Amino acid sequence: MSVLTADNLGVSFGAFDLFRGITFSIAPDAKIGLIGPNGIGKTTLLLILAGINQPTTGRVNIARGRRIGYLRQEAVEAFADRDNTVYNEMLTVFGDLQARQARLNALEDQMASGSFCDALLDEYGRLQEAFEQAGGYEYDLRIQQTLEGLGLGKDAWHMPLNHLSGGQKTRALLARLLLEKPDLLMLDEPTNHLDIEAVEWLERILREWEGAVLIVSHDRFFLDNTVNTIWEMSRSGIESYSGNYSAYLLQRQERWEYYERVFEEEKARLLKEVDYIQRNWVRESTHAQALGRLRRLTRDLTIVEHYGIKALRSGISWLEWTKLYDLSEPPPLDVIDAIRKVNAISMPSGRPPAIKPRLPSAHTSGTYVLRAQNVTIGYPRRALFTIQNLELRRGECAALIGPNGSGKTTFLKVLLGQLEPLKGALQPGASLKIGYFAQAHDGLDGSRSVLDELLSRKEMDAGKARSHLAQYLFRGEDVFKPVSALSGGERARLALAILALEGSNFLLLDEPTNHLDIPAREALQEVLENYTGTILLVSHDRYLIDRLATHIWELRDGKLNTFHGSYREFVLRRAAFKPYAPGRQVLLPPKPLARDNSKETRRRMLSLSLLEEKIREHEASIQRLSSELQRAGDAQNYERAHKLSWQIAQAQNALEQLMGEWEKLAA
16 A cells, blocks of 8 residues: 555646646655756655645645655754754654663662562563564664764764754754654755765665655765656656666656657647648538548547647547546537647657757867876865875866865865965976866856856857857847856856856866756766866766766875776775675666667666666665574574575675676676
């Protein structure tokens, strides 16, 4: 039985429909990622499902006895009426266990005072067994592991909740939700305030989650590692795709191609019908047949008006449409109206407009773009990290990763000449022209229009400037919008348009995908993939890193460690040096799509995605069996322990075979 069902949900503001016709159900073990452009209504939908807001149309049903947990995107107002410390707030989740513990302690005190009887011992035994099975001896450890996993260390445990920052409150609220274990966990951008280690910890927790999960996230790598279904949201409903985000990309491309073919074929059929009706309408011998075809055409246009042209391929008869979807028989259209309506049918806007241009380089740099040896980066009296040996060549992309505060942005400032190294010197290559793309796009003047901002960077004819902006999807009146009114994605597109005019051959990118929705991230990624110069990328966007990077530079423990290879190879290499232990999973990054995007390539990528899913399932099975083995050992159930040991050995052998298959297919 479904945990939650939604029927024909819609939200309207006057004549404007934010979304409509949304119907779905969520299974008890569903792992769903909800995606769509900013402003489409994803957060509004979650608020409705959580019972906080009401829809304009439709209804939501939650199965009896099921609990819903909801994490808002920003939890600044969370805990407003709570005086607890962080740790004491987590303890409130286990009030029932604490009451049982208090009763056990009271019985122990009675027995310690010499009050022994069979009834007392029996009660103590029953209570202790129930307490243990309910996790009474583990909840303190669960609290500690959850807080530390989400980056709330011991120094924060005894802080009052109202002293926490907004990001800390969000993490504390997420920790409490995870400890509560609701039947449906709904998370709105859960990775916003987490570093990479905390995100990886959360990925593992969600993969092992026994209940249902519905996640709204712009983190494509996170979606790859946590969900097995993607819901793509639009104004007219939700379209479901099986698999993680990478599998969704493959299926989406195929669906677009199929829908375009369906559109062309169905519109051609309708035009053919119109042509027949026109030619035979006035002829007495064929008028009756033309009228019959006009009635069928009117029905088809009614279906198209309500459900789109794809619905004509549903295989449902008109009688079934009237019964299932409450459509009534329409009167035949006038021939002229029918012609007009058929001609007005246009291709649904499922495929987003693409940014076409590349980032050109004015000239080619030298072979070596950047070198460094025995360099220290930081501020006076505070060294951040040292570089023993570093080299970046023309056409390569290095991704600089590391914890917040480790010195990533400081390193970019040194490259831009805004700071000097504390020791040594960076050696830039010959003929370099550096372009800088910052996360906040602070260099843009909010008081100017889009067109004026571009013209302020390079003197050119207004018509040519508008043509250039059109390549970045600023068309018509969009060029006169003030920069201050642009969304995050629009600011990124404008910054790219300006960057394209500079002709840089060495790009420094500082969190370029921050505050961008998935369509904007995909557009930026496509432009950068086609860039022929050299890139130094600072980003928490692991999906972008995986698609672009040829080198990984990791800041850890005050040193810059270099790895030659992709992010995928870096993750696997890092995991290879850690012994397998219960609770640890190797979460494989998504395999990048080949640029030819052929059917053979798409099939291969889908096979990779399915193989990675099997690998994760085996890792989860090994962890579950290891936990059972631990419990069997504690209970001295040696027969059970022997059987579990054999099962673990078999599962590990199968896992090794799957990893071998994956390596062959990924090569």
